[in-house]
Amino acid sequence: MATISIIGTGNMGQAIAALAGRGGHTVQLLGQHDADTPLGDVVVLAVPHAAVADVIAARGAHLAGTIVVDITNPVDFETFDGLTVPTDASATAGIAAALPDSRVLKAFNTNFASTLASGTVGDLTTTVLIAGDDADAKAVLAGIVTSGGLKAVDAGSLRRARELEAVGFLQISLAAAEKIAWTGGFGVAA
């Protein structure tokens, strides 16, 4: 059983904590500004993208050696017409560069919080897409996801974070425009 630290107590942080709890894992849900509590083997950065740099500044040393899971969608909420990261990059690539001693994964950014709680997207079991360069780290996270009753799919290398962020942005833009519900979105049929 892994010990999972979730930094950020918003909807996504709560939903991921509940998921990991369903799988029987030890979970700590930490406030964004907690800089002291010792962290577990897997650390989920469940804060807005704009807050990630502060968390890394405060927690960088504690994150060394851990599996770090980036769930962010760096949407430009002023224009709602793109992302705040360069088009040939990703939020995750920036985090990985800032944390060379962590194994950084992209996951959960294509899942609305409610679908992590309900376990379904329409009639499909909610699927968590996981991208990263470390196969063992991806397997650990996939195990947490599946033990909580959801499906996990390996989405490829960390470079695929770019496409996952495009999916996340598109899904958010559709929900914001009321084309889909925040309880729905993209499901994955294997």
Place this chain on the structure above:
Amino acid sequence: MATISIIGTGNMGQAIAALAGRGGHTVQLLGQHDADTPLGDVVVLAVPHAAVADVIAARGAHLAGTIVVDITNPVDFETFDGLTVPTDASATAGIAAALPDSRVLKAFNTNFASTLASGTVGDLTTTVLIAGDDADAKAVLAGIVTSGGLKAVDAGSLRRARELEAVGFLQISLAAAEKIAWTGGFGVAA
């Protein structure tokens, strides 16, 4: 009822022709190198991305005044690690620039051919995501899609073609890696 010309007789061209036929529309399925047959109100470019330039060179004058539907995924099949269009652009943007007298839409690139035929992605009704800058043109295409029994969702402006191409690439990469089946993929729960 619209008259729909589909250029390209591969799996996608056949599936889109069948979809439009189910809706009672007049459909012509044309070979990639047919440069003479008069075209309908809606023209679907159902050829590989690399062949689009040739079709435009041969057919540009005939495409003026029509609704042109780009279904391509400009995947770099040599590296399978990205697209052949610049990261701040899209295949559709290039086509729109080359066809200033057409109303260009992006659609169908996030649908595997088999899901257009079966009408389902897992247990979800197959949804066609449509991006473009002309609301009337999007409504015409959405009408064709829904009359054939599928769902259509307005995915926003033509700039969203970039995200749709990211979705298409990710979906193809997952199927090529046997993480999902070519009969499955991304479904949309409204």
